[in-house]
Amino acid sequence: MADDAPFPEPDDAARSDPDSASWEPYQSPQGSRGGALRLLRRHAFSITAGAAALAIGLLIYFAPTRLGPAPSASQSDRGQAASTLSVSSQPSSAVVIVGADTAGVTPINDYPLPPGTYLVTVDRANYGSLDTVLTLSAGQSAALAPRFSRDEPPSGRSSDEPAASPPPSPDAPASSDETPDPAPGRPTANSRPGTSSAATDGDIAPVTGTLVLRATPERATVTFDGEEVGGTPATLDEVPTGTYDVTFSRSGYGTVARRVDITASDTATVTATLEQQTGHLRVLVRPWGSIYIDDQRRAENSDVWYDTALPAGAHTVTARHPALGEQSRSVTVAPQDTQSVIMDLREQ
Known part of the structure; x- marks a missing residue:
């Protein structure tokens, strides 16, 4: 077939003639780059496998250095020996704070510290706190033994030994200067109810304060921490530190509650200030007469109901007649209530 015949080769005359038509085979401009792409496609698996193996090797080589734990302060300071601190307090169970860190509760033995200067605070609830500036050198061991306030025992006996008193003689009369101990829980003057002036923990006195109580009007009954302690004005000594509820009350007045913080x-x-409560009183005198309330004349020659507002509480009502005499009666006016009284002078 004509289509299958090869292209005719140009003769030498046609090649030498520049004006004659000639034919040359077509070459794609991407032919030179196609060889590199075919090479990459042919060896892609080998290249990928080699890169993965190289990455795994680098990870294994550098992993111990990158993932290893950071050296501790003790390892970095092997050239300096650690210092230790021991704290024992009286009483025990005190919180120890070294700098800004809490070291624990006494007794503390051989608490490790780097060499340096520290502020050591020992705090015991209800007893206060003690501060100490401590400088530790390398390898030094320090010990603190703070003692909070305590009563010194009399000479000749230990603090744990109670004072011995001679037995009373059966023939000796009772001294008039001796006063019996108050009953348990009974309010005592100038002190908190149930609180003794002696130390509560054997030989160590707790931290206390003083409380002054005042009310207007005076002679108001005071309840301190649920116990009645007397009337105002009053002073309570040796009150343990803390927060307490105080209530003031008086007949005919409203109740006032307060909360107070006692510090060392x-x-x-x-x-x-107690607000006075009021009620109403109505009085009728028969046949007629003058009306007096608490010796103060309120109405003269009255034969109708007399109505007035009075402070809540007890009052004395008196009716007087020039011919029938007088009659008195005690009346209690309740807050926000009305009390009616009829006084018949003819029944005397």
Whole structure:
């Protein structure tokens, strides 16, 4: 077939003639780059496998250095021996704070510290706190033994030994200067109810304060921490530190409640103003007469009901007649209530 015949080769005359038509085979411009792409496609698996093996090797080589734990302070400071601190307090169970860190509760033995200067605070609830500046050198061991306030025992006996008193003689009369101990829980003057001036923990006195109580009007009954302690004005000594509820009350007046914080070696003052409560009283005198309330004349020659507002509480009502005499009666007016009284002078 004509289509299958090869292209005719140009003769030498046609090649030498520049004006004659000639034919040359077509070459794609991407032919030179296609060889590199075919080479990459042919060896892609080998290249990928080699890169993965190289990455795994690098990870295994550098992993111990990158993932290993950072050296501790003790390992970095092997050239300096650690210092230790021991703290024992009286009483025990005190919190120890070294710098800004809490070291624990006493007793503490051989607490490790790097060499340096520290502020050591020993705090015991209800007893206060003690501060100490401590400088530790390398390898030094320090010990602190703070003792909070305590009562010194008399000479000749230990602090744990109670004072011995001679037995009373059967023939000796009772001294008039001796006063019996108050009953348990009974309010005592100038002290908190149930609180003794002696130390509560054997030989160590707790931290206490003073409380002054005042009210307007005076002679108001005071309840301190649920116990009645007397009337105002009053002063409570040796009150343990803490927060307490105080209530003031008086007949014919409203009740006032307060909350007070007692701090160590300080005096707290609580004042209260009680509002007076009122009621109404109606009085009728028969056949007629003058009306007096608490010796103060309120109505003269009255034969109708007399109505007035009075402070809540007890009052004395008196009716007087020039011919029938007088009659008195005690009346209690309740707050926000009305009390009616009829006084018949003819029944005397």
